[in-house]
Amino acid sequence: MSLLAVDGLSVRFDTDDGPVHAVDRLSFTLGESEVLGVVGESGCGKSVSFMSLLRLLPETATVEGAATFDGIDLLHASPARLRSIRGRQIAFVFQEPMTSLNPAFKVGNQIGEVLRRHLGLSRGDARRRSIELLDLVRIPSPERRVDEYPHQLSGGMRQRVMIAMAVACDPKILIADEPTTALDVTIQAGILDLMRDIRERLGTAIVLITHNLGVVADVADRVLVMYAGRKVEEAPVHELFARPQHPYTNGLLGAVPRPGAGRLREIPGRVPSLAELPAACAFAPRCPRADQLSRTQVPDLREVAPQHHVACFHPGPDAEATA
C-alpha cells in the first residue's frame, strides 16, 4: 500500500503571455520509507509538481488530477486540513537554506515554532526538543547553537537546521528540493549521509528532487526522470543506471564527465516552450530516434521490465553507449 499516490497531476500557470503547462498528467506512487529520486533539468516541472501537492503555488496556478495521502485527497482538502498536514506529515526542505530561514529569529525559535504549533509543546519543552533535534542532525554543541542566528552558521549547518525543522514532527514524507545544490562536495556528502540516517532511524519516506545524477545514484531507491512536464522514465535505481531506456535518460547519463569515458554526449537543441502541450513526444525535436510516430503521437508509459516504465516509442539502450 503506497503512502502517497498521485494520479494524472497537471499544473498550468496562467500568465500574461498565455498558459504555461508546467506539469502534464504526472502519476507516481511513494511507498513507506522509500527514497524516490526525481531527476530533470531546469523547467521540467520537478519542483512544481511537489509544491502543487501541498498547494504552495501562487493563485495563477491551476492544479488538476488527484493526490491521495493517507486516505486524504490533498488537492481538495480544506485549508485547515492542509495546515495540519504541511510541516507535520509532509515536510519540505528547500535548496537555499539562507533564504528559507528567517534571519531575524534564533534557530531554536524557528524549530520551536514548528513544535509548539503542531504538537502544542510549551516554550521550555520546545527548546529542549530543539536541542535534541539539532543533535539528531549532528550539529556539534547544540546547546550553544540553539541560541544562534542563521547568519552565524555555515551553509552546511543551515541546511542541517532546515532538516531538523523538517523532521521535528516526525513527518511521514520529507520532500527535499535540491538540498545539496548550494553546498560544497564535502558538505554535500555529510548531508546525504544524514538523509540516509533519517530514513533508517525514523522511517521517513524521502522525495529527493535534484538535477545531479550522482546524488540520485547515492541515496535513491527508485528514480523518476522528467522532461518538459512529463514523466519519461521510471525505474528502480540500479535498473535505471544499468539499463536506461529513454533517449533523454541516456543523454543525461552520457553528458556527465566520467573517468575513461571519451567525449561528452551532447543533447542537441533546447528544452521546448511549455506554452502548449505538444501532441507528440516532447523530446522528439532533440531525439536521434524520432520518427513520424513520435512526432504525431504522445507515447504512453509502458513497462519494459518489472517496475521499469518508459514513455518512448523506441526504448532501449543507446547504440553509441553500447558500441
Add this chain to the structure above:
Amino acid sequence: MTEPVLEVEGLVKHFPVRGFGASGVVHAVDDVSFVIGRGELLGLVGESGSGKSTVANCVMRLVTPTGGRVRLNGTDITHLSRRALRPLRRHMHMVFQDPYSSLDPRMTCGQIVSEPLEVQGLARGRDLDAQVGKLFDRVGLRDELRFRYPHELSGGQRQRVGLARALAVSPALLVADEPVSALDVSVQASILNLLRDLQEELGFSCLFITHDLATVEYLCDRVAVMYLGKIVEVAPTRELFATPRHPYTQSLLSAAVVPDPVEQRGRRRVVLEGDLPSPLAPPSGCRFRTRCPLEERSAPESHEEEPPLVEVAEGHFVACHLVRRGETPALFTPAAVAQ
C-alpha cells in the same frame, strides 16, 4: 619546456575588513605559486572560500595583489598601471560563471563580441564584421543571433557569446572561472566539448577554475588543489586522480558523487569534521590540521610549522608533513587503483 605563458610566484592577496566592532585581514590567498605552459590547461580546484577566484582576479589584474609576482608572457604585470596594462590585455581574457550578469544587457551579442576587437584596435569596418561572423560560427551560434540581446538567448547560448568575446582577440591565456556551474547538465556537456575543441584548434593556455572534480578530469592537463588560500597539491591530472596524496585531496575525491549506484554505494567516504576555518584567522602551521582526519599523527609538527610544497614524484607536489616524512596517508583509494 618552452617559455611559460603565465608565471605566478608567491602570490598573496589580503583584504582588510572593518565593521561590527571587529577588524582584521582576510587571508584570501597566501603564497601561491604555479606556472602554465603554452597550450596547457591547468585546473584550479577548491571549495567555496578557498581563494581560487581571488587567484583568477589577481592574474587578470582585476584586483592588485598584496604581494608576489604575476608574469604574463614574461612581462611582470603585478603592479602595472591600468594604462600600461591595456595593450597587454589582449593576451589574456576571462569567461565568467554567470552568463546572465556578465554580458551587457544593452548591447547586442554582435556588439559584445566585437567590442574587444575595437578596443584593441585589431579590426574595423567590414573586416570587423567578418571576424565577428567567423567567431559566431566557431562557437556554434547562428549568425542571426548577432542582432539579438543577451536576454533573448538561453544560458548555454550566452556562455557561447562569452567564449566568443573572450577568444575574439586570440588571447594566449584564457581564465575561466566556473564557466559551466550555472548551466544544466546537458548544456554543460556541450560547453565543455566546445572549450576542448577550441583549445585544440587555437592552442591557447587556460586557467580553469572549478569546484567540480569530474570537469577537471575531463578537461585539464594538470590540477592544483587549493585549501584556505594555499595550494596543497599539484599534479598531472591522471596522477592526481590515481594517486592523490594530500588528505584534503583524498577527502575531496571521496566526497564527489559518481552517477553509478554500484560504484557510488561501494566507496568509502572520508567525512571531514567541522567547517572551513575563518580566513580572518587561519590556523597556525598546516591550515588543514583542524579538519584533518590524520591530525594526531602529524601533530605537533603540523601545529608549529607550515608544510612546504615538496615534489614527491615528477611534477607532483604535496604540502603535507606526513607525506614529507615518507608516510602515505591512505584515507581513500580511487576505484581505478583498487581494481
